[in-house]
Every structure is written in C-alpha cells, then in structure tokens.
Amino acid sequence: MGDYTFDEIYAIVVMQSFSGVSLMCIYILMGLGLYIIFGQMGVINMAHAEFLVLGSYTMCLFSKFVTENMPAFENYYVIFAIPLSFGVAFGVGYLVEWFLISRLYHRPLDTLLATWGLSLIMQQCFRSFIGAREMSADLPEWLLGSWAASDIIDIPISGLVLLLLTVFLIVGLALFKTKTRMGLRMQATTQNREMTGALGINTKMTDRITFGIACGISGIAGAFFTTMASTSPSAGTNYIVDSFLVLVVGGLGSLVGLFVSGGFLALLSSILEFFMTGSIAKVWLYLVIFVVLMKFTRGLFSDKVRS
C-alpha cells in the first residue's frame, strides 16, 4: 500500500466500487424478473438465465444486421435494440407461460424441474440455430469510451448507461405497477387470485403478461450484458445461481430487500475477488450467504407473512 498516494487509493476504490455497481445492476435486473415471477406464482424460474442470453443474442444479431445492411444507422441502433430485446424475450416468455407454466400452478417444485428442462432446450436451440461460438455486438463508439471524472478516475460509459437504465427500469416498473390498469391487475392477482377472478379480471391473461414482462426485463439485462462480456449459449449460467441467492437473501417478495442484497452481494464479491482468486472468492461469498441465511432464514427484508 505504501507505493500509492492517497489520491490513487481513492481512485482505485472509486473505480473498483463502480465495477461492483455494474455487477449490482446485472444482479438487480436478473433478480427483478425472478422477483416478479416469484411474487406472482411462488416459483423460481430456472430458465431465467436463458432469457438473458436470448436478449444478448437479439442485440448481437441486430447489430450484425445493422452493420451489414444499414451502416449509416450504426451509431443509433442500440436505442432500438433494447426494446427489441425486451420484445423478443417478452414474446417467448408469453408463449412459455401459455404452454408450460400455466399448467403447473400449485406445484412449485415441479415447475422448478420443468423450467430446468426448458433451459436445456433453449440452450440447445441457441447452439443449433445460432451457433456454439461466442458472439459479441459491435458497439457504437459513444458507448465504448470512458468518462474521466478526474485526472486519474476513469468510469466506463457503458457502466453509467447500465446504471441509468437500471434506475429507469425500476422507476418505470414501480409506476407501471401502481399507475396503470394492467399493473393494478397484476398486483390484484398477486394478492388474491380468486377474488380478482371473481371481479371479472382475466387472471390467466394477466399471468401471461406478467411472466412476459419478467422475461422481457431479463432480455434487457441480456442486451446490456453484451457490453460487458461476449455471449455464448451457456453464458447465463454463471449468473443464475447468484441471482437466485440475491433474491433469497433479500427475502423473497421484497423489492427493497432485492436492492439491498443485490448491492451487498455485488460489493462483497468485488471486494473478495480483489483479495483472492475467483473460485475461492465464490466459496467465501456463498459461505457468508449461508451463514447470513442461517440467522435470517426468511431473508433480510421479509414481509411478516404467515405461511
């Protein structure tokens, strides 16, 4: 430590914690989708990581399409790619809910297995139809640069955009849930399915849209995943266990808990990875989580609901 000046240490801390913030955003975006689905139907979607990969591929393929056919458009395609990723993931999620999940209500453990089967099939689809090779999007130049906050602190612009996008999505989702008719229907179905149905709301349709939205958010996370790493059919599996744990530590069904535990785990894992190798850092991260959960078995911010 003696070789660094105070300013340099400060810069390292700022940049390191910013990389933690990027990880936190991915955790939160993944966790957000899982949170919505869990809140709605008490199930954890094991195929969630595949929707992230679906979003990534949409972004990559769209970027390829744009560079080949409309080079003039290259700098702006990202703005359209993100809604497109959302749309594709939403569509697939909608169909999945219709044909698979809707048949499995009240059997949460079975849904776990069925969605795992789904994730195998989706991974193999990516491998067969898109190719097993890693793929990355050609990002426009304005996303690649970095913002020099001071002489020695460089913050990547893509990270800033990811942060902004996450905040935007969270606010948007909160407004959607409380202010729009569809959002209110979603909330009503979560709270009391029978009563909502009795009041004439199509709960099945609501379920499909809810599931679609959750998958779509994961798709957006995937689109932004391309700025951090290249996409391969099994790229999502590295994040899925972590995002499950984010959800569990936060206390299933608590939005505040999701943010706190996302931040806590991302910070912890970037600190641990600074001091030891990747695998050992993971072991310690998991052990800390297990011990925390031994004390707080319902998560840090659980609703005090009698089950």
Added chain:
Amino acid sequence: MINPINQAESSFGKVLYERLFKNKEGLIAFAILAFVILIIFPTVLSPFRLNLTGKYLCYAFAAVGLVMCWGNAGILCLGQGLFFGAGGYCMAMFLKLEASDPESTAIQSTPGIPDFMDWNQVTELPWFWNPFKSLPLTIALIITLPALLAYILSVFYFKGRVSGVVFAILTQSMVACLWYFIVGNQGYFGGINGITDLKTLKGWDIRTEDAHYLLYYLCCFLLLFCILLSRYILSTRLGRVLIAQRDKEMRVRFSGYNITSFRIFIFCFAAVVSSIGGAMFTLQVGFMSPNLIGIVPSIDMVIFTAVGGRESLLGAVYGALAVNAAKTAFSEAYAAQWLFFYGATFIVIVLYLPKGLAGIYHDHIKKWIGKSMSSSKNNDGETPALVTEEKNAE
C-alpha cells in the same frame, strides 16, 4: 417352552417381512430387481458394459436417497451431488494416498504425496489427508462426513422453516459452493482435473476385470441393502410421519410432532445413502472430478428419480438405469437431438407423468396383469397388509 419362542420368532419374521416388502407383490418386485441386476446383467453384458452398468447403479444410490427425502418427505434437494461427492472424494483420497507411495512417486520433488500436490508446490501432506491413510477410518468418514455436512447445512434452515423452493435453491448453491471449493483448491483436492490415476485398494488392483465383477456385486448388494433399509424406515411410524408432514405440514405440527427433527433425519439419511454411492462410483470408475458432482449432475440425479417415480424406491433404480443407458446410447451419435430429448423428458414427466415409470406400472400394467391372471386373489393388497401391521403394532 419352545413353542411360544418359536411363535415369537415366526411373528417377528412376519413383521419384518411385512415391514420390508409389505406383501407378496412387494417381495416379487424386489426379487425381480435383484434377479435382473445380480444374474441377468452379469451373464448378458460384456465386462465393459457391466462396468458401465455398475456406474449407473452408483447413481441409483443418489436416486434412492432422493426418493426418501424428495418423494416421501417433500424436501427437494438439487444438491445431492454434494453428498455423492463427499463419499466419492473420501474414497478417492484414500486410493490416491495408496497409489502415491514413496517408491512410485520417487521422481517428484517431494516423494510420498499425491502427484497433483507436487505439481502445485505443496511440500507436505495437509493434515486433513491424514485420516485417509487407514481404510476403516475412510469408511467411517464416508458414512459420517455426509451425515455431519447434511446436519450442519440443514439444521438452521429447517428450524427456521425454510422449505420447498427456497431450500431447493439453497441446496443447489451448496453444491455450486463445493464445486468452486474443489476447483479453487487445486493443490489440496486436485482442482478441475479431479483425483485421477487410482490403482489399488489395500494392494488389490481395482482395474482388472475380476475386480470390476467383484465391485459390481458389492455395489448391487449395498444398493439392495439400502433399498431394504429405506423400506424399513418408511414402514415404521417415523416413515408415516414423514409422509404425513409432506402432505399436510400444519396438521402434523398441530398434532404435536416436531417436524424439524424428522426432516433433518431424512435429509441426513439421504446424504449417507448417496455418499455410499459416490464411494462405489470412485471404486468402479477409478477417478473422481468436480464435474461429476456439480450443479448439472445433481439435477440429473433428480431426473433419474423423477423418471423412475419419485415415491418408488425400485423405480429409482430403473430410472437411473434407463436414463443413463439412453444417454450413453444417444448422446454420442446424436448429441444435439439428445439434449432436446432430455429437456423434453423433464417437461413431459412433470406435466403428464408425475409418478414416473412406477406410475405407469401402477396405473396401467398392474391392472392389465390383474385382468390377464383373472385370479380371485385380493387385488387391493395394501389394505390387508396395513391391517395386519396395525394388529402387530398393538
């Protein structure tokens, strides 16, 4: 004087018979399984195929464990590989120590320690390898280590009433944690390559054909023993409480049972059974690696159980055999189609066959057999058995 004792003995035998097999049908089903794995497979299959079958039967141990804790107690464990691996690694560490005696490792910079330690600049045998110098201690650890692990990993969660999906997710992250632990500690556990090059057990070469036959039979007998033990547990009141708390948790709680200890017990029991399977796996296959026990193999174990029928102990064995045989047959030639098929199996089983192969047998084949035999014997074998059992309990 002699008569009452004889009677007592015969009634004890009867109780045991009913506990283990329930009725004649149970005995026949068990005998068929024993006949298939002990006589048909060794005579029909080539030594290579038999060794493969032995490997599949090791997975059947894990599946039997899952039948106990998932099918009959409602605790889905997506991390059964953790315990399978605990047994497998204990056995592998013992064999590795025996394979790396000072003479055969003379070229290393530190002779007498396993080769991967030497490659990773470890100069001294770590303390936790010491118990694996003795076979009895190793066997004791194969039984106690997974039980202890399962106890520590479940006691707080079950006390805090963590169950269902959340516990399943937790067990999955536990097995992920073990995977990272082994991969990260290359010098102590061989890392991603695993522990390889295992040769002898107490001087007996385990790689010969004869050894494979013997180990196969040992594996079969242990498996049959585990199944009988599981049956016994299910037939006692303990087993009935387990099934009751699976179906109506609150009702059992309000009846004054402490569900937590029942759950911990069955979770530990499943862990020990899987661990025995892991140890047999190492013996028959000759190596152990983290990729055999990670997240994906652990879920594979659940699918074996699901295919066989989650409540059926014998079904679990058939499930493990069928899925593995199909995997070996198809995955080499049609890798892509196999994964589609495999994924679809998960979905179809869950949607349409929640009871698996055992369900097909109970719902269709059994009726058909009953019709074709058209005997006047009691079709409903369960009720009389239960009645006699209750009488005996009194």
